[in-house]
Amino acid sequence: MPLLYVTDLAYPARGRRYGDEDVFLTARLREHFPLALCHPLDAEALLPAFDTVVVRNSGPVLHHQEAYDSFRAAALAAGTRVYNPLTGRGDMAGKQYLVDLTASGHPVIPTIDDPAHLSLLPASPAYAVKPKQGADSIGLTFTPHPDCAPGEFLIQPRIDFAYEVSFYFVDDTFQYALYAPDPARRWELVPYDPTPADLAFARTFIDWNTLTHGIQRVDACRAPSGDLLLVELEDLNPYLSLDLLPPEVQNTFITSLVRSLQSFGAS
Incomplete structure (x- = not known):
């Protein structure tokens, strides 16, 4: 089962080395699958040559949102298997889930998306305000008086x-x-x-x-x-910090990933 492995080896992630992690991971996956790497901006053009695409450390989608949306639409239209599957309800679908999980009583940092609903949050001397489509703390600010466009930002109490x-x-x-x-x-x-x-x-x-x-x-x-x-x-492209793990834990993870990909490819 040939894999198209989507990554940005040069993405300058703060405190993380995306390229190093994907060099390590693809070297291990090549022991089990034919594999080719590509940049996220090239993924859609290469889709027809592969049955399965693995999206990994490709950086925040917001940096190439139009290309990602086009890739996603093309993959769904062609029936291409994308790993992780495109049905994720977490960050893959944006940050609305934090508002929804708060409303349903799940144990999450209390989150709203409208300053008019501030009374629904625990009282706090400061609130975190960040774009609903953000990532990597891009656009994050702290303020005692949130004043932002309803529906476009997340508002959370600043928790110690x-x-x-x-x-x-x-x-x-x-x-x-x-x-x-x-x-x-x-x-x-x-x-x-x-x-x-x-x-x-x-x-x-x-x-x-x-x-x-x-x-x-x-x-x-x-x-x-x-x-x-x-x-x-x-649930889109989580960094794994594999370099911090002892070899036996790395090996267990690789074994689990290989089995998952094999099962996914046969589904």
């Missing part, structure tokens, strides 16, 4: 959390967790040993997303109450 933690899954199987002990250094990660309650929290959002195949990263923060709150459900 203890740390951020990420849970990584292939399909619905947990693989590993990493956390940032210093809240000011988001990408200085170390291994995290999750409790059963932590994993139950993360799996709530994996189940909610209903993807049968794919790599997902559940990002959360430890609130002052001690509870975990969802920060983001990354």
